[in-house]
Structures are given as structure tokens and as C-alpha cells.
Amino acid sequence: MIPPRPEPLAQPRLGLLWFARVAHSWLDALTVKSYHMLLGQFRLPGMRVFVVNDPAWVERMLIAEPHNYPKHRLMHEALEPLLGSSPFTTNGPLWQRQRRMLDQAFGHARLGRVFGLMQQACNDMQARLQAGTLDVDGAMTHVTADIVHRTIFSLPLLAQEADTLFGAFTRYQQLAQRAVFLKLLRLPPLWLNRSKQRQAAIIRGFLAARVRERFASRSTDDEAQGADILAGLRSAVDPQDGSRLSETEVLDQICMLFLAGHETSASALSWCLYLLAESSGLQQTLRDEVAATTQGEPLQAGDVRKLVQLHALFREVLRLYPPVGYFPREAVADQVIRGSQVRRGDALLVFPWLLHRHRRFWVEPDAFEPGRFDSQGSADPPKGTYLPFGMGARACIGAGFAMQEAALILSTLLQHHCLRPAPGPAPRVVGRLTVRSADGIRVQLEALHAGAAHD
Ligand code: HEM
Numbered sequence: 001m002i003p004p005r006p007e008p009l010a011q012p013r014l015g016l017l018w019f020a021r022v023a024h025s026w027l028d029a030l031t032v033k034s035y036h037m038l039l040g041q042f043r044l045p046g047m048r049v050f051v052v053n054d055p056a057w058v059e060r061m062l063i064a065e066p067h068n069y070p071k072h073r074l075m076h077e078a079l080e081p082l083l084g085s086s087p088f089t090t091n092g093p094l095w096q097r098q099r100r101m102l103d104q105a106f107g108h109a110r111l112g113r114v115f116g117l118m119q120q121a122c123n124d125m126q127a128r129l130q131a132g133t134l135d136v137d138g139a140m141t142h143v144t145a146d147i148v149h150r151t152i153f154s155l156p157l158l159a160q161e162a163d164t165l166f167g168a169f170t171r172y173q174q175l176a177q178r179a180v181f182l183k184l185l186r187l188p189p190l191w192l193n194r195s196k197q198r199q200a201a202i203i204r205g206f207l208a209a210r211v212r213e214r215f216a217s218r219s220t221d222d223e224a225q226g227a228d229i230l231a232g233l234r235s236a237v238d239p240q241d242g243s244r245l246s247e248t249e250v251l252d253q254i255c256m257l258f259l260a261g262h263e264t265s266a267s268a269l270s271w272c273l274y275l276l277a278e279s280s281g282l283q284q285t286l287r288d289e290v291a292a293t294t295q296g297e298p299l300q301a302g303d304v305r306k307l308v309q310l311h312a313l314f315r316e317v318l319r320l321y322p323p324v325g326y327f328p329r330e331a332v333a334d335q336v337i338r339g340s341q342v343r344r345g346d347a348l349l350v351f352p353w354l355l356h357r358h359r360r361f362w363v364e365p366d367a368f369e370p371g372r373f374d375s376q377g378s379a380d381p382p383k384g385t386y387l388p389f390g391m392g393a394r395a396c397i398g399a400g401f402a403m404q405e406a407a408l409i410l411s412t413l414l415q416h417h418c419l420r421p422a423p424g425p426a427p428r429v430v431g432r433l434t435v436r437s438a439d440g441i442r443v444q445l446e447a448l449h450a451g452a453a454h455d
Contacts, residue, residue, distance in 0.1 A: 001368045003275060003320060004426045004437075005357075008032045012042070023181035025430035025438070026325070027353070036359050039338040044184045049347045053358060054338060055384025058350055061329060063392035067092075071394070072328035072347055074183070078176045081193075081200040084252030087397075088260055097238060101245055102253060102397055105232030109151060111404050113227040115301040117150040118405050122412040124156065129413075129445060133422055136273045136441040140409075141166055141266040147405050148261035152229045152254055153210050165203055169259065172199040173433045204255055211251050229257065257398075265402050267323035267434040268314070268388075269409060270441050274427060275317060275368055276410075277419035277443040282370070286310050290411045304407045312374040314406050318388035320368060322352035323434040327390065352387050353435065361385040420444040 006027045022029045034040060040051035052058055061069040070091035079089050087098045125143040142162050149157040157165075179192040214230055233250050237243070245253070276283050289309045290299070305311075329348045336342065357365040361382065380386075389396035396402075413419075422444050427437035 001278065002366050003271075003278070003368050004429050005320075005366055006030065006429055008034065019181065019185070023178055025432065027429060027431035027435075030354070034354055035357055035365070038360075039340060041340060045186050047184065047347055048343070049349060050337065050340065050342060051349045051351055051354070052337065053351065053354055055355070055361070055382060057337060058355070058384040058387070059391070061348065061350065062387075062390065062394065066393045068332050069329040069348060070332065072330045074180055074347075075328055077183070078180050081197050082172060082176075082203060083256040083259065084204075084248070086252045086256035087394075088256050097240075098249075098253065099393075099397075100238060100240075101233065101236040102257075104236040105229050105253075106397055106401075108232030108235065109227055109229045111400055112301045114151040114229075114401075115404065115408075117154065117228070118147050118408050119298070121146040121150055121156070122408045125409070126412050126416055129417065131417075131445050131447050133442050134273075134445045136270045136443055137266065137436070138166075138440075140269040140273070141262065143409055144262040144265040144269065144405065145258070147265075148258055150228075151401075152257060153214075154226065154228045155210070161206065165206060168199045168202040169263070172196060172203070175199065177432060203259075204251070207254050207258060208251055211247065211254060215247050215250075230254065261398055261401070263434050264323040264398075265405060267436055268317055268321065268402070269406060270437070271321040271435075272313060272317045272406070272410060273413075273419060273443055274437075274441045276313075276414075277421050280418070280420075282313070283414055283419060286313065286410070287414045290415065299408060299411055301404075304404050307407055307411070308374055309370070310407055310410060311403065312370040312372075314403065314410075315373040315388075316368065316370040319356045319372075319386060320366075321429070321435045322356055322388045324388070324390070325353040325431050325435045326351040350387075353431070355385050355387065358385065416448055418446045418448055420446065 006025075009029075009031045012029075012031050034051070034053075037051075038054040039057075040053070042049050042051075052061065071089055076089040083089060085094065085098075087095050087102060090098060121143055124146065125139065128142075129139070142157075142159070145162055145165065146157040149155065175192050175196045179189050179196060182189055182192065211230070214234070230250070233245055233253055236245065276286075286307075286309055289307055293303050293306050294300075326349050329350065331342050331344055331346045331348055334341070334343050337348075342348070355361070359365060362385075384391070389399040389402075420443065422442040424442070427441050428439065430436055430438045
């Protein structure tokens with residue numbers, strides 16, 4: 001089965017109209033050659049950009065020499081109003097300190113400890129779901145935001161709060177993408193920066209109130225008892241100088257975790273549900289696997305890694321629709337890459353979207369084939385060709401978290417429901433901050449009667 005994908009262009013296009021289209025979805029810029037080449041190059045006003053598809057160079061940039069390829073300054077400019085100063089965009093010693101503190105907070109709120117909080121959010125999702133047409137993006141965004149909110153604050157996210165935050169975040173994404181493109185064209189940002197600030201203020205204001213409550217009500221020593229991420233951040237101590245994070249620093253980390261921690265997972269899970277609806281056989285296989293693992297009891301933290309088929313599905317979906325489709329780095333020195341002269345300041349793009357569908361590295365790259373990743377499938381893909389969570393020092397801190405929540409959400413859904421395709425055209429894939437469907441994804445939800453899962 002070949003699931004929805006954008007048709008690549010035969011030739012690159014130029015001109016303002018095309019540029020405006022790419023500002024809407026970067027996937028529209030990709031050509032047939034993009035999926036074959038090992039190094040590509042294009043020029044924007046005042047900036048040269050290289051697309052690095054060579055796995056050896058990807059490994060060098062991300063694993064061997066990450067300090068020589070820091071995150072690109074445009075990322076920081078686009079996201080700073082929302083995420084403040086946090087590891088998603090910072091570099092050097094500042095990033096190192098933030099990452100040390102985050103690693104402690106994640107160690108503190110271990111996956112096993114937050115499992116119960118995730119499970120409660122899944123039970124609430126289950127209570128909200130009704131038979132009929134399901135707005136998949138809305139449902140997945142709500143449950144993943146609720147999960148990350150509970151694991152940070154030990155509090156559920158109410159439906160009204162979720163709506164306000166999603167509305168502001170959707171508007172922020174659109175404005176940020178347009179502002180970056182105007183900047184690349186060296187045009188003034190017009191009203192975009194002020195509008196961006198307004199949306200960021202809605203989200204940060206909401207999270208700031210939560211953080212303030214905690215700082216006002218508990219000391220860090222009381223906090224150390226708690227099992228959530230906020231407790232972990234407040235009690236983290238920098239081993240290099242014994243310092244702790246200030247309230248503002250904590251808020252920046254929380255804003256980043258809240259957004260990085262739900263938008264990515266919601267994107268991947270939405271595509272999972274779409275593909276599951278297309279395959280009732282696969283749904284039954286997964287249902288059987290969950291039933292055989294849990295023996296009729298609720299899923300336990302230790303069960304998650306036993307769900308081999310479910311992991312294979314999730315990994316294949318992350319291959320076909322990597323939520324973070326590309327990530328931009330900057331060259332700190334002049335150098336030659338695969339025979340091309342790269343100068344200091346040039347942008348280098350690492351592109352999971354292209355690497356995961358590259359014609360040289362995958363058999364039937366556009367086909368949906370979860371079997372590639374199960375125990376019968378071939379060995380792990382060669383290094384540098386599969387990186388939905390990035391690689392090396394800057395790899396995602398939440399990979400285990402995302403895998404655990406995906407297992408919980410999907411198994412909850414499949415235990416109670418059967419998914420069928422919704423009438424209407426297939427989703428149209430667009431590349432924004434994450435890889436999404438232009439007009440949303442819908443599936444038909446049918447309640448499974450007791451015992452029907454084994455009929
Ligand atoms: C399916 C879900 C997810 C995907 C596909 C994903 C993907 C990524 C990728 C590709 C990067 C590296 C970007 C780069 O190198 O420029 C990254 C970084 C990061 N992610 Fe995730 N992520 C997911 C879920 C999460 C969750 C659940 C959290 C936290 C709760 C999280 C927190 C972070 C953080 C803090 C970083 C920055 C790490 C650093 O630079 O030190 N992510 N993620």
C-alpha cells in the first residue's frame with residue numbers, strides 16, 4: 001500500500017509565486033532528484049543552503065562533530081518568543097547547562113513513574129470518544145497535550161484550556177513560518193512579529209501561571225518528593241557549579257517541553273490512526289498482541305516493550321511521516337562536502353523526510369510496510385538513514401516517552417474501537433513545523449462489543 005505522499009516536481013521551480021507556495025508547505029519544494037541525490041544545493045537571497053543526504057556526513061554532523069554544526073540561528077529567531085531560551089534552539093555552554101538540567105528532570109520523572117499519569121489521560125480520552133466520524137488531529141492533539149501537561153504538572157488539561165492553547169499554537173506556527181520566509185526574502189516582517197508575540201503570550205501566560213503557583217506554594221525540598229517533570233526541574237542541581245534553575249529558566253523549559261512534547265507525538269499518532277483505518281487486518285494483529293501481553297489486565301509499564309508489532313507500526317509511521325521533517329544546522333567553518341565548497345554561515349539541512357524515503361537506502365521506500373521493523377524484518381536500517389528522533393548529543397530527550405505514550409494511546413483505542421476509512425479524499429500531506437495533513441484526518445470509529453475483538 002502506498003499511502004498519501006506529495007508528488008515530487010520534475011524540475012525545481014523558481015519565482016515568487018512558487019516561494020509563496022513553499023512558505024505554506026516545504027514539501028512542495030522537493031523534486032524527483034531530491035530523493036536520489038546525496039548532496040543538494042540551492043540559494044536564497046543572502047543565504048546558501050545545502051541538503052545533506054549522505055548518511056556518512058549526517059553521522060559526522062550529528063554524532064562526531066555536533067559542535068561544528070550548531071542549530072541554525074533562524075530556528076532560534078522563529079521560536080524564541082514562544083520557547084524562550086531552551087535546548088530546542090540554543091547552542092554551546094548554554095545548551096549544555098540546560099540539557100544537564102533536563103536530563104536530571106527526566107531521570108527524576110522516570111517513565112515508570114509517569115506511566116500512571118499517562119494512563120489516566122488515556123482513560124479520559126476513551127471517555128471522550130464516541131462512535132462516528134472522528135476528527136483525528138483534534139483528538140490526538142488533545143490527548144498528547146493532556147499527557148505532557150499531566151507529566152509536567154500532575155494536573156489534567158481541561159477541554160477549554162486545550163482549545164485555547166491549540167488555537168494560539170496553530171496561529172503561531174503559521175505566522176512564524178511566514179515571518180521566516182519574509183526574512184529569507186529580506187522583506188520586512190510587517191505585522192507578523194507583533195501577532196506572533198500575542199499568540200506566544202497566550203500560551204506562555206497559561207503555563208507561567210501554573211509554574212508560579214508551584215514556586216509560591218512549595219520549596220524545592222518539598223518538590224523533590226513529587227514525581228512530575230516540574231518537580232524534577234526545580235530540584236535539579238548543576239553538577240558543575242551547584243546552581244539551580246530560576247523561575248524564568250524553568251518556565252522556558254516547560255514551554256519547550258509542552259510544545260515539543262505534544263505536537264510531534266500528535267502528528268505521528270494521527271498518521272498511525274489513518275493507516276490503521278486502512279487495514280483492519282493490522283488492527284486485529286495489534287489487538288491480539290495486546291490481549292496476549294496483558295491477559296485481560298490493564299497494560300503495565302513493563303508490558304510496553306513486549307508489544308513488538310505495535311512498535312513496528314509506530315517506527316514505520318515515523319519513517320513515512322517523520323514529524324520533524326528536516327532540521328537546520330549552520331556551518332561554523334569553510335569546508336568541502338562531497339566536492340562542494342561550503343562556507344562559514346551556510347545552512348545545512350538534515351532531512352529525515354528525504355533520508356527515510358531515499359531511493360538508495362530503502363526497498364519500496366514509499367510503501368507502508370511495518371514488517372520492516374518487526375523481529376522478522378531485515379536488520380536495523382544503516383546508520384544515518386533513519387532518524388525520526390535525531391541522533392547524537394542533540395537527539396530527542398523524549399523518544400522513550402513518545403514510544404510509551406503511543407503504546408498506551410493505540411492500545412486503549414484498539415481495545416475499545418474498530419477504525420474504518422472515512423468517506424472523502426485521502427489526506428494531503430503538508431510540511432509545516434511538523435508533517436501534517438492540510439485539511440485534517442478523519443476516520444470512522446465503531447465501538448467494539450465485549451468479546452468482538454476476537455470474533
Ligand atoms: C514522536 C514524537 C517525537 C519526535 C518525532 C521528536 C523528534 C525530535 C527530533 C528530530 C529532535 C532533534 C532535532 C534536532 O536535532 O534539531 C528532537 C529534539 C528534542 N525533543 Fe523530541 N520528538 C518527539 C517527542 C518529544 C517529547 C515527547 C519530548 C518531551 C516530553 C521531546 C523533547 C525534545 C527536546 C527537549 C529536544 C531537544 C534536545 C536537545 O537539543 O538537547 N520530544 N525531537
